[in-house]
Amino acid sequence: MDRSSARDLLIRYRSGDCTESERQLVESWILHGAAGPPDLSDVELLDDLLDIRLRLESSMRKQDLKATVFRRWLPYAAMLIFVVSAAIWTYSRMNSGKQGLRRETADVLPGGNTATLTLPDGSIVKLSDTQGGIVMGDEVKYTDGTTVPGTNGQSPGHGAGAATQNASAVSQRLTLAIPKGSTYRVTLPDGTRVWLNTASTLTYPSRFSDSERIVELAGEAYFEVSEIRAPVQRASGNSGPSRKVPFIVRTRSQSVEVLGTQFNIAAYADETAAKTTLVEGSVRVGAAQNTASAVLKPGQQSVVSGKQISVAEVDVAAYTSWKEGYFTFNGTELREAMRQLSRWYDVDVIYEGNIPPTPFYGKISRSNSLAGVLDILKEGNVHFRIENNGTAYRVIVMP
Amino acid sequence: MAEYSTYTDEVLVPLLQKGDKEAYAEIYNRYNGLLYIFAYNRLKDREEAKDIVHELFLRLWADHSRLAITGRLSVYLYTAVRNRIINLIAHQQVASRYIDSFLSYIGQADHQSADYLARYNDLQTFIQREISNLQPRTREIFELSRQSSLTRREIAEKLGISEETVKSHMHTALKLLKARLGNLFFMVF
Missing domain, CATH: 1.10.1740.10 (RNA polymerase sigma factor, region 2, helix turn helix motif)
Known part of the structure; x- marks a missing residue:
């Protein structure tokens, strides 16, 4: 057989126009003509398998989206009609200034970056949603270097050196409050960087003292604590040894003392336990209700529940990925996952019927709409419905 | 489940x-x-x-x-x-x-x-x-590829750097895998 008839045979095989023995010959060649292990390295093989997987996941999402687009939009269309007619009804009755509908869109969209800063004099400054964070220095500035309007004269220390002891400055406290659906960053006067998660507040002094740095947290935050050294107070001489100034985070149920490290604290009032996850360095976690304490190593997480402290190794990324804009579920129980969604999308969650504990695994971008996230979670065999009672949204969880 | x-x-x-x-x-x-x-x-x-x-x-x-x-x-x-x-x-x-x-x-x-x-x-x-x-090695690669919580770079780095690290990683991966099968398979970015 020559090349052109070999090619001809392959083409005839493809069109089904060949004899039984020709068919067997071609199939036999495909099966047995290239035996043996692949000449790919482990990395190449793995790389290719992961590539196929990622491509498939991406195509399937697009496919699912197309398939469900009608089913998905139908209830929203109905909801939209309801909202529009309710809006017209409300508009036709209301006097100007009376409260209208809180939202007019059907799906619940994720929030962005907003926050308020309460200054020592009690005035409240609304921070720009086009900025992601503020820096506490001689002035309060946004991360792009522009001064935050309305904070003049409230700045931490006018030209004061860090070492200057000033009791009154220490007592001046500021509160950064993050509403539901937002995150915000702050760089504290000592250079410590804090990422605040949704529905959280951080209270801190306008200037830290040399003996300790104390902040108060409600909610969740990721800390990158800068190491600060201060000279040890001695009767004689001023070139003595220095010591690290501890950084202490207090929450309702615990206090975390650190000396320069990275860690995440989740201490929401609606969670039964406060979780501290250590990324780098070393921290000591003490329960507020007794003297129990534990020292964490990187990769460990402490769980403070009442007087109990337990420590376990965890997947750190799962507890810090909110900072990069993800919900990460790693065996996360349904109700805890729903509390996270509730805080981000500002919705109430109602459980209907008997829903068994369901762990979820996966990573979902927080830029998804609520319906988008629920659509993914329903793969775990739980069902959801978004309802609007005219003023607020709520999610009904069904078995 | x-x-x-x-x-x-x-x-x-x-x-x-x-x-x-x-x-x-x-x-x-x-x-x-x-x-x-x-x-x-x-x-x-x-x-x-x-x-x-x-x-x-x-x-x-x-x-x-x-x-x-x-x-x-x-x-x-x-x-x-x-x-x-x-x-x-x-x-x-x-x-x-x-x-x-x-x-x-x-x-x-x-x-x-x-x-x-x-x-x-x-x-x-x-x-x-x-x-x-x-090959047992290839089987291990298959199992590792199931573990989508690891990034490609992470695994490749681990494969490149030290065999021991990879092995322990695979071990953990497999343990996790057994616990995970059945729930959210699709990751969304």
Whole structure:
């Protein structure tokens, strides 16, 4: 057989126009003509398998989206009609200034970056949603270097050196409050960087003292604590040894003392336990209700529940990925996952019927709409419905 | 939550036909590595082999309710890949790359009877042998690729740096995997 008839045979095989023995010959060649292990390295093989997987996941999402687009939009269309007619009804009755509908869109969209800063004099400054964070220095500035309007004269220390002891400055406290659906960053006067998660507040002094740095947290935050050294107070001489100034985070149920490290604290009032996850360095976690304490190593997480402290190794990324804009579920129980969604999308969650504990695994971008996230979670065999009672949204969880 | 990894192919197929995504995920996990190696060894082109496996599994889900899988699932999947390989090979532009290999195979096969070829082409036996011939190392790579919580870079780095690290990683990965099967398979970024 020559090349052109070999090619001809392959083409005839493809069109089904060949004899039984020709068919067997071609199939036999495909099966047995290239035996043996692949000449790919482990990395190449793995790389290719992961590539196929990622491509498939991406195509399937697009496919699912197309398939469900009608089913998905139908209830929203109905909801939209309801909202529009309710809006017209409300508009036709209301006097100007009376409260209208809180939202007019059907799906619940994720929030962005907003926050308020309460200054020592009690005035409240609304921070720009086009900025992601503020820096506490001689002035309060946004991360792009522009001064935050309305904070003049409230700045931490006018030209004061860090070492200057000033009791009154220490007592001046500021509160950064993050509403539901937002995150915000702050760089504290000592250079410590804090990422605040949704529905959280951080209270801190306008200037830290040399003996300790104390902040108060409600909610969740990721800390990158800068190491600060201060000279040890001695009767004689001023070139003595220095010591690290501890950084202490207090929450309702615990206090975390650190000396320069990275860690995440989740201490929401609606969670039964406060979780501290250590990324780098070393921290000591003490329960507020007794003297129990534990020292964490990187990769460990402490769980403070009442007087109990337990420590376990965890997947750190799962507890810090909110900072990069993800919900990460790693065996996360349904109700805890729903509390996270509730805080981000500002919705109430109602459980209907008997829903068994369901762990979820996966990573979902927080830029998804609520319906988008629920659509993914329903793969775990739980069902959801978004309802609007005219003023607020709520999610009904069904078995 | 059901342990899909313990289900046989015969149990998974009707579940897939009913649109069970976890059954689909398990079938994918079971066969994607084998089918990729099968396609790659014949085409010697990583991109083409990836395309074939990707398209096959995409179709498997898109058409799940219309799938006519009468015999064994493995035979169905291998046949689908084989047909796609032949389609590609028979394509006018690429055919010449494979003609030499085909001609030399024909040379060896000339003395063999059609009877022998028919038995030799029993796909089921072929697949059994392919699976049993799989290097333990390759199996490990398959398992590792199931672990989508690790990024490509992470694993590749670990594979490149130290074998011990990879091994312990695989060990953890497998332990986690057993706990995870059945829930959220699809990661969304």
